[in-house]
């Protein structure tokens with residue numbers, strides 16, 4: 335087992351949804367570790383997600399772009415472990431603006447990898463996604479399945495994923511790639527299905543289901559994703575590997591929608607079927623038995639109680655999401671949904 339209890343972590347994208355959970359959990363698990371967050375604070379980055387750490391001497395925040403070599407090099411040089419969460423992450427936005435996805439998700443990964451190569455960083459985690467396998471209509475994809483991404487987000491993530499692996503294969507760098515399924519939990523940007531539908535339902539606004547609502551995803555609580563990442567970081571001998579991370583909770587959009595409405599006691603007539611997402615992948619499904627076998631990890635949050643608890647978090651934290659949903663988000667929402 336690797337001793338990371340005093341490691342210096344560089345967490346890119348740490349002001350976002352999953353990155354911020356990773357930061358909090360890292361400092362809870364390893365009280366003597368240090369964490370530096372590098373985040374551009376795009377529309378998706380939110381310093382409120384890190385507010386509890388203000389004044390904590392183990393924590394530092396740097397506002398900057400992972401594509402900026404001058405900012406990245408010294409930060410990587412001062413770190414033992416780099417965890418790259420920074421990315422443009424929303425499929426709908428990738429359809430309208432693929433360039434920013436290629437820039438951050440591919441070129442940004444390259445800048446970080448180059449800096450890590452130069453600094454001889456002892457561990458580099460590239461946070462990829464199950465979307466890189468593309469639409470999976472048959473058996474769940476294991477890590478040997480071909481990467482067949484079908485939208486500019488997943489294609490850019492596949493670029494970052496394979497680029498990271500190439501630094502292991504070519505330069506022997508200690509790179510690990512993870513591919514998780516759909517996360518849910520507190521502090522997720524309300525452009526994504528669960529927080530959008532919860533917050534709309536709280537305001538009795540329509541829930542815009544794309545097409546038939548029969549598309550399938552595997553859902554995992556963000557805290558389980560983070561615990562899987564720590565299980566990987568703590569295990570020796572995994573360099574060069576890719577790992578799927580799954581919740582083993584396959585649900586359709588309509589099932590998720592029903593769960594949210596029931597948890598809030600809201601009526602089904604809030605559901606509004608709208609024009610489908612172009613190239614909408616019908617199903618993602620991954621086999622995570624390699625991760626469970628090699629690290630002993632398993633998720634701790636059953637889906638039904640996890641979703642209920644998440645719904646309640648948004649009900650009780652209106653301040654957090656009202657800020658995020660105001661201003662530019664309103665313009666995006668009107669333009670995108672026309673509602």
Ligand code: NAD
Nearest residue numbers: 347349350351352374375376378379399400420421516517
């Ligand atoms: P998010 O959109 O909530 O956060 C992304 C963060 O990255 C934001 O804080 C943003 O400001 C920052 N960022 C964006 N561009 C940057 C740049 N050029 N330089 C520095 N910072 C930048 O995303 P998330 O849902 O927390 O996802 C985090 C990572 O996990 C991403 O790499 C994503 O592809 C991956 N992932 C997400 C899910 C999911 O269900 N959300 C599932 C699997 C994998």
Ligand code: DAU
Nearest residue numbers: 423424425463464465515516525526527542543544549587
């Ligand atoms: O699978 C992992 C991926 O999950 C991550 O890599 C991405 O960063 C993350 O955004 C997520 O991608 P999805 O496209 O699956 O997530 P999203 O929340 O956008 O959509 C989930 C499902 O809900 C999908 O079938 C589309 C549908 N949907 C979504 C929105 C926002 C709707 O029907 N209506 C909506 O308004």
